[in-house]
Amino acid sequence: MTTSARPQDAPLVDRIAPLAGQIAVVGSGIAGLMTALELAPRPVVLVTKAALGRESSSLWAQGGIAASVGPEDDPEQHIDDTLRAGAGFCDPAATWGILTQARAAIERLEHYGVRFDRDATGAYALGLEAAHGRHRILHAGGDGSGAAITEALVTAVLNTPSITCLTEVEVRRVCVTDGAVSGLWLQTDAEAAILPTANVVLATGGLGGLYDATTNPRGNVGQGVMMAARAGAVLTDLEFVQFHPTALDVPRTPLALVSEAVRGAGAWLVNASGARFMADTPGAELAPRDVVARAIHAQIAQGERVFLDATRAIGDGFAAKFPIIHQFCVEAGIDPARDPIPVRPAAHYYMGGIATDLRGRSSVPGLWAVGECAATGLHGANRLASNSLLEAVVMGRSAARDISAHAVTGPQAAPRTAPQVLPRPETAEVRAIVSRHLGMIRDGAGIATALRDLRPLAMAEGPETDAAIVALGIACFASLRAESRGGHARSDFPGAAAKPVRRRMTLNEIFDTSGALLAVESIPQPEIVT
Template sequence: MPNDSFRPLSWDAIDDIVIVGGGLAGLFCALKLSPRPVTILAAAPIGQGASSAWAQGGIAAAMSPGDTFEKHVADTLEAGAGIVDEKMARSMVVEGPARIHDLLDYGVPFDRDLEGRLVLSREAAHSERRIVRVKGDMAGKAIMEALIAAVRKTPSIRVLEGYVVEELVREGRFVSGVIARPDAGQSKKRVHFPARAVVLCSGGVGHLYAVTTNPWEACGQGVGMAARAGAIIADPEFVQFHPTAINIGRDPAPLATEALRGDGAHLVNAAGRRFMLDIHPDAELAPRDIVSRGVFAEVQAGRGAFLDCTKAVGRHFPEMFPTVYASCKAAGIDPVEQPIPVVPAVHYHMGGILTDAEGRTSIDGLWAAGEVTSTGVHGANRLASNSLLEAVVFAARIAENIKGFLPEPKISDWGKNADESDDLVTVEDSPALARLRRIMSEHVGVIRNRTGLVSAIREIAVLERENTRMRFLNILTTAKLIAVGALLREESRGGHFRSDCPEQRAAWKRRSFLTLADADRVVAELAETEAA
């Protein structure tokens, strides 16, 4: 049995709902399930290992007098480059205002004007001002702080921090629990948590790449775990690069929020030239994939890329965007007077575990919400600030679906030790993970081609043969799915750009679906070709 120090007060048994992940989707789902007992397993203290807490822009919701659901849907479809699931996107947009009011009820201090109305800002590719934010660039932090406080006060929610989930347990066609490692994943002991419902809210894939804005916990383990359990993965090739990560050599890279460009900041090269004017009619407010490639080209050409906020924001920078200001000042940059050096960085994964409108995956007993999923609402390129909206909308739907599917809680015994092993992963990159991050950035990054993708897939296969650690195999599985998806999609669309197939193709105006078995067949075929 686990040591009593791991047992929260007043809990003598484990309930039948386990949520994996302590980010926005996980906490919101737990609160919506209340008073139903639920356990959250979080690898880090809740709020510290989640990309949600780092989100600067805010949540998109059609709530201003001149805005409509139809406009929000239209912008989402346009950004998604032709493969957004319109029905899913429309239902998400319609539920947006209600979820904003839920967050207000939980204590989120969204910005208001002097008359008490929500202050709404505009971001790239939005036709209206519809971003609900907090102190300019502190939405994620403020939302998470409010939800953490609400969770801590809710007696039906048990939070076990420092439990790294490594494996989904299947019994026949059902997921029946998870296996996790305590002590932030450093314990030799692994603990089995039985469950009738598992909700994966484990975050994104940013740390698969050398330059990312995501915390190190966002390394794709959730997608890999689900794929290894047999789940269908959708659109894995679509990785969104944020065009304006602050280029100061930090890992993860701090972010210069989209809202800066929404407020009029310009992208320039070292000569002071606004290069985006020649690339897209909307210049700096073009969709993120286009801006990312523009910034990437300037950096690769040696001209550098900079975000000039000196005229649009100027002396108001410290109070309008305190997070960005602090990051710049810490690096010796004064954004009031100086342009900010920027570079594209992996920011969001549009692909992930396929779910339906209720957050159900292709495996019975397994639900998923947040960035680990692919609901279809983002298509090939996520519209700015739709990610937090998606997280709360689908987390709430999952809670309702579980309540209907499992109307009565069933209490089981506490999890028993699953096994013991020395299969530990440190917070710092292992040499193998550092190698994987280089492979992904060089060959599966902003610009891709067949030669590079084949090379990446073959190198990932070598890493798989050389490593047997469960957590690293989960990570490698996700990297393999992204690379194989990018190889198979012989066109350029949204966040996926192939220099050898630079145009969109009508035959590929659809979502893609992969299983691990599908990906392994591609790897085997490449191995046969190489041998021949």
């Protein structure tokens, strides 16, 4: 197959002309690739702003994919672990609906060429990660699992004739006519054009790039959430941002991840004095991510530096077991077999996003969302480690089945006038606000400041507007959640509410609510569980 409808140097409008009416998938991480593959033989155009699979968090995922395939495991145990880690906020139906498809998802990945690591007996080599009660993490290529899965799916996509790939093309808007999807606003640095289509799948990843300290590609700033919001879609759980406890604490942008699997292999967290400060916490180093991240944050706030010490548990075997992490450490002058690894929390995964059902449907007809930009309810307030790649595969397949059954296909009307090229988005001002006021530990005064500073940026039409829309949503939802739960922690409301409320809003409702919040001094404190 070819990677575009016309040669890369042809005008964009000519490249997309033969693609009018095709199902469009936006994003080429694992969720987008899987959706496109599962739609075959239906014609699909896959649009990505970089090369296939690049600039995606999937490519950088080290930990692997969680699946209850071990002899002493079953979906019920996986579900129980997920519900506990989700801090009382998981949707039980979504949790059951996704996790019971784990074995089928693994088999489908193997069908597309993924080769999972196996032990000497030929069984899956299953790892252990935080808050999992069983060894259930499958790896492919050790700590390069995301890259191995992504590359296998990219190869499968390139060998699927029904998929046309538009690379180095950015999607800036989802076009809506009479309340339903009617096209995609595409552009390069030099030109813009509308791809007419009634069926769009957003698989655009997360928003860690809105934070100074992140393990995500810098350009991941919630583009899918923004486009869905502008199209009128319902959003949910926007306040819940997961900070990975152990990013490599060296000068690097973005920060390199030190996988949870290192702690699963027995590494300890210690401060500069050598004290193992997680020892008395239930689960110790393998407590849920929000617990571990806040404990590390507290140490750093006290002036300590935090290290992950793998010298005792892994030692000379580190390079063989974790080759990618080993290389990151070596580049920073660290020998993880003999030196403790400096670590710090960093924005890593987004539990909120576009509200979808278990078919991937958003509230806008013709718009589906899968992967990190979507909020199915599986992750609750705090994602259980390695559930994200499983969700990406399961929901990509689910959306593809739904689209195959219900998609509106056929030629679509071309736009009467070509759109203008929108200015390149900027994020520096928004990133500074988000990093300062909407980070791991929040408070009412900081959230109010974020609301006040973000609202005019979000309501304008400047280069910071797209990022500001997403950030305003985080601030608005955070202001309303007067409690600490999972990925949303407030120093002024350190307890959890007895009856947590899940909120769903459109962009217009976010604007209305944020304006109302700025007009009042405080929000009543809910009943708190002590």
